[in-house]
Amino acid sequence: MKLKICHLYPDLLNLHSDQGNMLIFCRRAEWRGIQVEIDYISLPEKVHFTDYDFIFLGGGTDQGPVYKDLLEKGPFLLEAVENGSVLLSICLGYQLLGLSFKKQDGTVLPGVGIFDAYTEEVPERLQGNILLETAPDLQDEIKRLGGAPLDTLIGFENHPGRTYLGKKAQPLGRVIKGHGNNGEDKTEGARYKNALGTYLHGPLLSKNPHLADLLLTKALYRSSGDVHLDPLNDDLEIYAHNVMKKRLR
Amino acid sequence: MNTDLQNVSKGLSFWTAFLAGRFVAFFCRLFRYPGTSLPGAVALKICPSMLSALAPSYEKIIAVTGTNGKTTTSNLLVHILRFSGISAASNSEGANMLSGVATALIKDCTLGGVARSPVAILEVDEGSVGGIFPSTKPGLVIVTNYFCDQMDRYGSLDHNVTLLRQSLDGLPRTALLLNADDPLVVTAGRGRSAVKHYGIKGKRLDREANGGGNTREGQHCPDCGEPLVYYYYHYGQLGDYYCPQCTFRRPTPDFLVTDVQDEDFLKFSLCFFEEEKEGEHGAVCSYKKVTRLQAPLRGFYNIYNILAASAAAITMGVSNDIIATTIQKYAPATGRMEEFLFQDRSCTLALIKNAAGVNEVMKTILRKEGEKALVIAINDMPADGRDVSWLWDADFSMLDHPSIKKIICSGRRAGDIAVRLKYAGVPLVKLVLEPGCRGSLEILGVQGAEEYFVLASYSTLYNYAKLLKKRRGR
Ligand SMILES: [Zn+2]
Numbered sequence: 001m002k003l004k005i006c007h008l009y010p011d012l013l014n015l016h017s018d019q020g021n022m023l024i025f026c027r028r029a030e031w032r033g034i035q036v037e038i039d040y041i042s043l044p045e046k047v048h049f050t051d052y053d054f055i056f057l058g059g060g061t062d063q064g065p066v067y068k069d070l071l072e073k074g075p076f077l078l079e080a081v082e083n084g085s086v087l088l089s090i091c092l093g094y095q096l097l098g099l100s101f102k103k104q105d106g107t108v109l110p111g112v113g114i115f116d117a118y119t120e121e122v123p124e125r126l127q128g129n130i131l132l133e134t135a136p137d138l139q140d141e142i143k144r145l146g147g148a149p150l151d152t153l154i155g156f157e158n159h160p161g162r163t164y165l166g167k168k169a170q171p172l173g174r175v176i177k178g179h180g181n182n183g184e185d186k187t188e189g190a191r192y193k194n195a196l197g198t199y200l201h202g203p204l205l206s207k208n209p210h211l212a213d214l215l216l217t218k219a220l221y222r223s224s225g226d227v228h229l230d231p232l233n234d235d236l237e238i239y240a241h242n243v244m245k246k247r248l249r
Numbered sequence: 250m251n252t253d254l255q256n257v258s259k260g261l262s263f264w265t266a267f268l269a270g271r272f273v274a275f276f277c278r279l280f281r282y283p284g285t286s287l288p289g290a291v292a293l294k295i296c297p298s299m300l301s302a303l304a305p306s307y308e309k310i311i312a313v314t315g316t317n318g319k320t321t322t323s324n325l326l327v328h329i330l331r332f333s334g335i336s337a338a339s340n341s342e343g344a345n346m347l348s349g350v351a352t353a354l355i356k357d358c359t360l361g362g363v364a365r366s367p368v369a370i371l372e373v374d375e376g377s378v379g380g381i382f383p384s385t386k387p388g389l390v391i392v393t394n395y396f397c398d399q400m401d402r403y404g405s406l407d408h409n410v411t412l413l414r415q416s417l418d419g420l421p422r423t424a425l426l427l428n429a430d431d432p433l434v435v436t437a438g439r440g441r442s443a444v445k446h447y448g449i450k451g452k453r454l455d456r457e458a459n460g461g462g463n464t465r466e467g468q469h470c471p472d473c474g475e476p477l478v479y480y481y482y483h484y485g486q487l488g489d490y491y492c493p494q495c496t497f498r499r500p501t502p503d504f505l506v507t508d509v510q511d512e513d514f515l516k517f518s519l520c521f522f523e524e525e526k527e528g529e530h531g532a533v534c535s536y537k538k539v540t541r542l543q544a545p546l547r548g549f550y551n552i553y554n555i556l557a558a559s560a561a562a563i564t565m566g567v568s569n570d571i572i573a574t575t576i577q578k579y580a581p582a583t584g585r586m587e588e589f590l591f592q593d594r595s596c597t598l599a600l601i602k603n604a605a606g607v608n609e610v611m612k613t614i615l616r617k618e619g620e621k622a623l624v625i626a627i628n629d630m631p632a633d634g635r636d637v638s639w640l641w642d643a644d645f646s647m648l649d650h651p652s653i654k655k656i657i658c659s660g661r662r663a664g665d666i667a668v669r670l671k672y673a674g675v676p677l678v679k680l681v682l683e684p685g686c687r688g689s690l691e692i693l694g695v696q697g698a699e700e701y702f703v704l705a706s707y708s709t710l711y712n713y714a715k716l717l718k719k720r721r722g723r
Pocket of ligand 1: 494
């Protein structure tokens, strides 16, 4: 079995060690005997996103060049998502995949439009450890797959953006402790088909092995129709998850 | 007494603040509380302009800022100056924000509010330059390097570099001593007249230049955005670089280190820039070798610290001989690769706080032959940075090495470091989880390795130092 993976803008969107998610995702595949093939794509390369089972987009500060390039690549990225590619986007990556992004000076930039969401940037950052209750439908899926027995998600958020979801976007979870999308409505992240956007750093997958396996299963289903993952020993990840959960509760 | 001093009217609030600070310092000492920030914090609450009133009574104030190496550089400089008969006030315990700097000066001044030492060496947190520089007006600023560090506190690296530039704009007469090998640092000196640079000479490599590797934060040209091309890297983004599109390049170092030997001791030659001549392949710089230095420190990165401190001392008129002698006698500060005796074996304590730093520490550890056991202790208190995700930027796969026998994961984030090591490829049988400081040392002590190491983040470092000191010789 084999997965084709695309790491988008690894050189420009690399803040907060989000590329750790790539390492975790790939290791968890390899430990199960699944081969991974990674393409590192930056500007201004042309890409066939529909070739990829998993696409990753991290956070960063550099908005100009990435933004311009991403708008050109946007329709193809959307096409891949419509075709079932799994996409994980963090922080700035998440924001740019929404419908629009309003900067502090008032200028509004159109987004790629994968998520029915818009973002406004304000001066104060929302930061700190964050605890979510995983969205119920995701919880069900994770249970069905026999993933790690966790019904929460843990991460670290640090963002001046406030994101508001429209009707077509589902959140990743409900905020128990922390701020989430906007600090008001208790939602965190956005989902559309197999695309996921979130503010959670940490990196996200390091303390959430159940979410890592859910993404992995979906990517595997796309590549080979298989949905079975051999269980791994996740004691350390679950320990790290639970220690932080206990502190935040 | 300095004439500037008389111009500053020290009002009632200053004296209340000053005495309150001294009072707090006295009680800290009485109860054996470190008290490196509290006296200053109390005084600043009462009189926020405290520093501007105290600073003018110093003949010279030298500030050291940047991400890594501030503490060692300032301590070395204090050490060199002391040996040459110049006493210096300093915040040598790493309390490098506004309150720590205020504490250092309050403690150094007489009860009349006049400086005892002619010089103050201030280690300044890169996020605090905006508060400390305008009020202390340092005559010399040393900038070590800029790496990603504790980002949840300041937003980003660019922000720190911009902050430094802005703070320096308000100090047009301040001289700068900059690390030439770091393109991010070099930008701080552009358009200024009194700038000197220091750097380390490396071997040119064609193969690796401009490719591969992580933690190359400054890889783009600050002028035109083009990726920088490197003749060689030392580590991170430090090296000899130029922009292929414009004239930006590594400035010619005024102080250059050559012929580095990095074994148990660091040995290298310190050279001065003499002149630039036209050679066969363009301009060639000639250097005069001044002295051979030898220091009881480990880790390549410490060469930069010694180099910066020596260069600053030279600009203050200290002789080469005194520098060479004092550097040989230097004892590192807590946790800067400080060596203890633990269970009859050497145990080295190292502060780790960011990816570039921990990579260098790991390289130094692995250069030692023989079996090793480690404690890696990560806390997430404000002083450590509450976000520990930087662990994923560091190359922990180095520790997947046959000479590493056991790694005890400790601190409030013991789980995070264990997970990181697991994904770095360290076999699970080599990992132990023990969040407690005392407990982790106990487990370390029974490993029977030839050498021990403790890598700790800031807020737990002193706990380890205290425990290791107690057990010394046992
Ligand atoms: Zn350029």
